[in-house]
Amino acid sequence: xxxxxxxxxxxxxxxxxxxxxxxxxxxxxxxxxxxxxxxxxxxxxxxxxxxxxxxxxxxxxxxxxxxxxxxxxxxxxxxxxxxxxxxxxxxxxxxxxxxxxxxxxxxxxxxxxxxxxxxxxxxxxxxxxxxxxxxxxxxxxxxxxxxxxxxxxxxxxxxxxxxxxxxxxxxxxxxxxxxxxxxxxxxxxxxxxxxxxxxxxxxxxxxxxxxxxxxxxxxxxxxxxxxxxxxxxxxxxxxxxxxxxxxxxxxxxxxxxxxxxxxxxxxxxxxxxxxxxxxxxxxxxxxxxxxxxxxxxxxxxxxxxxxxxxxxxxxxxxxxxxxxxxxxxxxxxxxxxxxxxxxxxxxxxxxxxxxxxxxxxxxxxxxxxxxxxxxxxxxxxxxxxxxxxxxxxxxxxxxxxxxxxxxxxxxxxxxxxxxxxxxxxxxxxxxxxxxxxxxxxxxxxxxxxxxxxxxxxxxxxxxxxxxxxxxxxxxxxxxxxxxxxxxxxxxxxxxxxxxxxxxxxxxxxxxxxxxxxxxxxxxxxxxxxxxxxxxxxxxxxxxxxxxxxxxxxxxxxxxxxxxxxxxxxxxxxxxxxxxxxxxxxxxxxxxxxxxxx
Amino acid sequence: xxxxxxxxxxxxxxxxxxxxxxxxxxxxxxxxxxxxxxxxxxxxxxxxxxxxxxxxxxxxxxxxxxxxxxxxxxxxxxxxxxxxxxxxxxxxxxxxxxxxxxxxxxxxxxxxxxxxxxxxxxxxxxxxxxxx
Numbered sequence: 072x073x074x075x076x077x078x079x080x081x082x083x084x085x086x087x088x089x090x091x092x093x094x095x096x097x098x099x100x101x102x103x104x105x106x107x108x109x110x111x112x113x114x115x116x117x118x119x120x121x122x123x124x125x126x127x128x129x130x131x132x133x134x135x136x137x138x139x140x141x142x143x144x145x146x147x148x149x150x151x152x153x154x155x156x157x158x159x160x161x162x163x164x165x166x167x168x169x170x171x172x173x174x175x176x177x178x179x180x181x182x183x184x185x186x187x188x189x190x191x192x193x194x195x196x197x198x199x200x201x202x203x204x205x206x207x208x209x210x211x212x213x214x215x216x217x218x219x220x221x222x223x224x225x226x227x228x229x230x231x232x233x234x235x236x237x238x239x240x241x242x243x244x245x246x247x248x249x250x251x252x253x254x255x256x257x258x259x260x261x262x263x264x265x266x267x268x269x270x271x272x273x274x275x276x277x278x279x280x281x282x283x284x285x286x287x288x289x290x291x292x293x294x295x296x297x298x299x300x301x302x303x304x305x306x307x308x309x310x311x312x313x314x315x316x317x318x319x320x321x322x323x324x325x326x327x328x329x330x331x332x333x334x335x336x337x338x339x340x341x342x343x344x345x346x347x348x349x350x351x352x353x354x355x356x357x358x359x360x361x362x363x364x365x366x367x368x369x370x371x372x373x374x375x376x377x378x379x380x381x382x383x384x385x386x387x388x389x390x391x392x393x394x395x396x397x398x399x400x401x402x403x404x405x406x407x408x409x410x411x412x413x414x415x416x417x418x419x420x421x422x423x424x425x426x427x428x429x430x431x432x433x434x435x436x437x438x439x440x441x442x443x444x445x446x447x448x449x450x451x452x453x454x455x456x457x458x459x460x461x462x463x464x465x466x467x468x469x470x471x472x473x474x475x476x477x478x479x480x481x482x483x484x485x486x487x488x489x490x491x492x493x494x495x496x497x498x499x500x501x502x503x504x505x506x507x508x509x510x511x512x513x514x515x516x517x518x519x520x521x522x523x524x525x526x527x528x529x530x531x532x533x534x535x536x537x538x539x540x541x542x543x544x545x546x547x548x549x550x551x552x553x554x555x556x557x558x559x560x561x562x563x564x565x566x567x568x569x570x571x572x573x574x575x576x577x578x579x580x581x582x583x584x585x586x587x588x589x590x591x592x593x594x595x596x597x598x599x600x601x602x603x604x605x606x607x608x609x610x611x612x613x614x615x616x617x618x619x620x621x622x623x624x625x626x627x628x629x630x631x632x633x634x635x636x637x638x639x640x641x642x643x644x645x646x647x648x649x650x651x652x653x654x655x656x657x658x659x660x661x662x663x664x665x666x667x668x
Numbered sequence: 669x670x671x672x673x674x675x676x677x678x679x680x681x682x683x684x685x686x687x688x689x690x691x692x693x694x695x696x697x698x699x700x701x702x703x704x705x706x707x708x709x710x711x712x713x714x715x716x717x718x719x720x721x722x723x724x725x726x727x728x729x730x731x732x733x734x735x736x737x738x739x740x741x742x743x744x745x746x747x748x749x750x751x752x753x754x755x756x757x758x759x760x761x762x763x764x765x766x767x768x769x770x771x772x773x774x775x776x777x778x779x780x781x782x783x784x785x786x787x788x789x790x791x792x793x794x795x796x797x798x799x800x
Binding site for chain 1: 681685691738740741
């Protein structure tokens with residue numbers, strides 16, 4: 072078979088797919104067909120490149136050209152200019168926001184310079200629907216080595232030595248978890264992959280399953296070998312259709328190649344993987360609730376102990392790990408525990424994938440070594456705050472986490488430092504906030520999410536969070552009193568101490584963390600009834616400056632509730648009892664006569 | 669597809685399929701590799717640059733030499749097509765003119781393998797904005 076001279080990698084992650092990346096691929100194939108170049112140039116749909124802000128991404132190799140925001144119409148130009156004549160299409164190259172120069176090569180982009188991609192090593196590099204490309208990248212070599220050359224104890228020792236901790240949020244040492252499950256005596260054990268990613272704005276696990284599903288399957292088989300299980304289950308939410316489809320393809324291919332099933336690689340080891348669908352409930356990311364959901368019961372958590380390592384799925388010992396944790400395993404086996412342990416900080420080894428979202432220039436998926444600072448992530452990789460505004464805080468850990476303020480910009484990020492700073496690693500969602508975000512409203516937003524997702528089994532979480540939310544509603548509605556701030560804190564602590572599972576125990580964190588870090592904002596809401604960020608509508612006061620108003624009647628005609636009155640060519644007036652503070656008058660006024668206070 | 673029966677089988681398959689994505693691996697580290705740019709404008713293609721390029725790719729592959737062969741636009745030496753620009757890591761690029769298959773083989777055997785320049789070098793008579 073002739074080797075291809077050129078490869079065109081088109082991003083096939085969910086984000087880029089939504090921007091027609093499949094059509095881009097089809098257009099490339101059609102155009103190459105037209106020119107008779109299909110034997111020389113290969114077009115591949117890969118997993119996520121991470122640079123979602125500028126998607127769809129198209130990468131051309133061997134010259135490593137990185138095209139951004141490609142449309143299906145651009146394909147003809149890329150083929151004619153770049154592929155045929157060898158001239159890069161300048162207008163589609165990435166423009167460095169600081170130097171304003173085009174960067175042709177992804178290696179020259181600040182976005183990639185500080186990243187170390189271990190869990191994402193194959194995302195945006197291989198075709199996730201082709202097992203051979205994975206094998207070509209050392210795929211299944213780790214499984215082969217474990218089965219043929221290492222005892223389960225040796226493998227567990229390697230994982231322990233590597234210092235890998237659970238990437239789902241808790242940060243429990245992975246090797247120790249495996250060892251505990253191995254020690255449980257039973258005729259049947261299970262390996263479960265937790266792909267129930269529920270934090271708002273987080274998409275690390277989805278991208279790994281979409282871009283490199285085999286790495287997870289391989290790691291699950293290795294885990295099965297270590298703990299003595301021959302059954303693996305992936306618990307994934309049904310709202311991840313692309314990840315499910317690619318996972319199914321991967322499972323079938325692995326079975327076909329004899330890398331899943333009976334007598335894997337002639338070693339007598341049997342292991343197979345099934346998929347279980349979740350209905351997208353946040354609480355099912357908690358391992359006991361997840362196991363109940365898989366058993367067909369209500370997705371409600373139960374008290375630990377017993378831990379799943381002793382009594383899990385169907386009452387049998389079960390090892391639950393998160394997608395990203397699994398994706399690290401094959402690399403640790405291939406490159407060694409010392410290599411992995413050399414990356415990161417003293418107690419947090421390796422890398423972490425973060426989903427960057429919010430008011431940041433480069434929204435996307437990044438993988439950085441532990442110990443990197445927030446400043447590096449936000450300003451070097453993330454390209455700074457949108458529209459040149461002021462950085463206010465970063466929300467990490469989702470609805471269970473907290474906010475990190477400016478004073479933490481230079482703190483090295485790892486599990487323990489984040490907890491010490493009043494937040495947590497969580498699964499890796501990172502939402503950047505600027506000075507136009509009201510922290511009380513942010514706390515309320517996360518609490519709304521928790522309210523929706525609370526399973527209702529225990530009282531503190533079901534009723535306590537509701538009461539917390541009511542107090543926040545009262546504050547943002549302009550009726551807060553100073554005493555409410557103490558009530559918030561007291562109630563939060565009670566919910567934390569008395570809730571049954573992780574969801575309730577952590578749900579007041581956004582409230583507590585914003586209370587600690589932005590007390591003055593809360594204070595302004597309850598004393599002077601002002602929202603410093605100008606976000607809480609009920610606290611705004613609209614009035615018309617009689618000097619500036621020309622009486623053009625534009626605001627009068629646009630006010631949806633008829634709160635504005637006045638004669639033509641004379642100053643208008645807003646009736647405060649009718650005003651709903653929608654801001655339409657201010658937006659419509661051509662003379663800046665509407666005052667907002 | 670037959671099932672993979674052992675670790676040795678897996679390693680065999682791995683070495684077979686590695687070549688399919690080698691181009692992508694190399695593309696990630698272009699500065700450490702031999703790079704050849706083949707001038708493929710109208711004049712170059714008319715003079716057989718495409719054959720030269722295919723030959724270079726095949727021959728380098730058969731000899732197991734890791735190199736990045738790409739095409740580029742007109743270099744301006746239309747009288748000497750096909751022209752190629754060869755960059756050995758750590759050395760300045762060299763442009764060869766009239767590169768047919770025989771010449772291409774000579775360049776591989778002498779310049780790439782033994783680091784001895786061969787006849788047919790076009791002296792660089794211009795500067796680019798990069799080195800200004």
